[in-house]
Amino acid sequence: MADGPTVLDVRDLKVVFATRAGEIHAVNRVSFDLKAGELLGVVGESGSGKSVTMMALLGLLPSPPAEIRSGQVLFEGEDLVTCGARRLKAIRGHRIGFVFQDPMTSLNPVFTVGFQIMEPLRRHLGLDKARARRRAAELLDLVGIPDASRRLGDYPHQFSGGMRQRVMIAIALACEPRLLIADEPTTALDVTIQAQILELVRDLRRSLGMAIVWITHDLGVIAGIADRVMVMYAGQVVEMAPVRDLFADPRHPYTRALLATVPSVRGPRADKLQAIDGQPPLLLAHPAACSFAPRCAHAAGSCAVANPPRRPVMPAHEVACVFDMARARPAPVLDVAHG
């Protein structure tokens, strides 16, 4: 669908948190890339490292405790891990917009919404107050907040959760970034507003050629807007595939389990909601074996021995499993020096 130039290329990213209980290996050698105009959906259980991965890209994790242990984050060819604070500041909010997960706490309670939208406009685009204000009103209008220019003077607490999330989106879009990272941006919204936001994002993607990372728990949303999907488990990417392939032909046991948890509207009514049994691992060390094996219905002896690297099973479809579920037979045991 999108084959513009590569905007983002993340290689082998590893993030560790130093805690009193020891190191938490939250993100383990995550690699993915993104082309201009492409929308990458990111799914995975709570705690699988989706937010931490994306915040690490922009150096937004508090350090300590967070540490980027290894890896590269190439944004338009420039490594954000090593480029330095000054450069990073010029990119954040300007070339890359970020929408955070929690709209209730992500806005500063003592400044007006207008001030907070105008900040990046004035800093990055050098707009004067009047022009920044006009643009801020446009942005609020764009994300569907009625009576936008009057509401610029309101404070966050005067907005509902969904409206705050839209304000966050307006801030992220303010400077027309090349890349938008949206962390569960529509979770707090009702279905109609959600549809509006999705429509808006689709438009912007087309008109600006913006690349988008869209984190969500809602597989329905992913099916509707994503080009490709990245499935995360225990800080690792376990499957990466074009959206159609992922839903039609999931190859990783975890992905299959995840898809099975979605209640179908059309199918026969399930007696109870499916859930994946067991708990995700604690991540106290770099995974030496497959992290999903303890919960996996298909686990075999080889799963506890080595951590399988991601490998292509079809064009553009990669899976980190010793098996290939499509054919449901063990793949040859891999050379795991990489894992």
Next chain:
Amino acid sequence: MLTFTLRRLLLSIPTLLAISLVIFLILELAPGDPVASMPLTIPPEVREKIRESLGLGAPFHVRYLLWLKAFFVTEPLHALDALLGTDFAAGSQRILSFQSRSPVFDIIAERLPQTLTVVGMAYLIGVLIAVPIGIISAYRQYSWFDQIGTLIAMLGYSVPTFFTGVLLIVVFSVHLGWFPSIYDTTLVVDSWDSFLLQVRQMTLPVAVLALYNAAQISRFMRASMLDNLHQDYVRTARAKGMGERVVVFVHVLRNSMIPVVTVVALGVPGVFGGAIITEQVFKVNGLGQLLITAIYGNDVPMVQTLTFIFAILIVLFNLVADVLYGLLDPRIRYD
């Protein structure tokens, strides 16, 4: 906000009346006799006369009402007279001190400047150094700056002022001879030299009190900053590409100042109350010292009036703190 302020001001009138009654009752019930400290050779009849001349003969409620009238009517009128040269208060009875027989308010007016220059200055300096220290300590949590700041704050807060005061006197007055150990109230500042003298004699008491105040407020500032530095909106500000200076001094500071401003406002009445111990150590005859001597001398009108003035200030600055809170935090609405 205005209606809120007015309503609160009106509401504070019954509150203050109740407080004044309670103070009056407590002093009434307290043992002690204003003539007790007079020589034993005075015969009992004379003693009774003296007591009557002090107004102690009248029943309780009469004395209370007379005091109220004097406090709320005569004294303000008198102040007006002094200001405008009018003659409204002519002949009405002012509140007189048992000890000196001079009007209580005149004595207070005499003592207030000492207290305000020393204690007020110490409060101001304390706040001014506490805020930046609190900010840096929080921003560089666990750095050597923060560790030293914590240590000094602990010392400043936990070591009593009579100890730090005496310590400073021993070091800087006795051994080094840099500063006088006694505050000379009679010093008139009218030249450069006398100004320097005034600064020198203020240095030690102000330092003692400023350390104490700064220790407390810097801890507050630090805690409040730390609270806010870890909020989500700080991450949002960074994600927008704002510089650290903007993040800290605009986004975090504005939020952190809200509780600190409240605490600072609530501490202001304490300035007027004087710092009883420090004033004693350095012989600053301010309001704190005045209250102590009045209590020792069973000078009921003086104690009553001073205590009530403190009560008014506390009620007033509670209101000021609330109003400031409302101004700084848009989430607070008082209507």
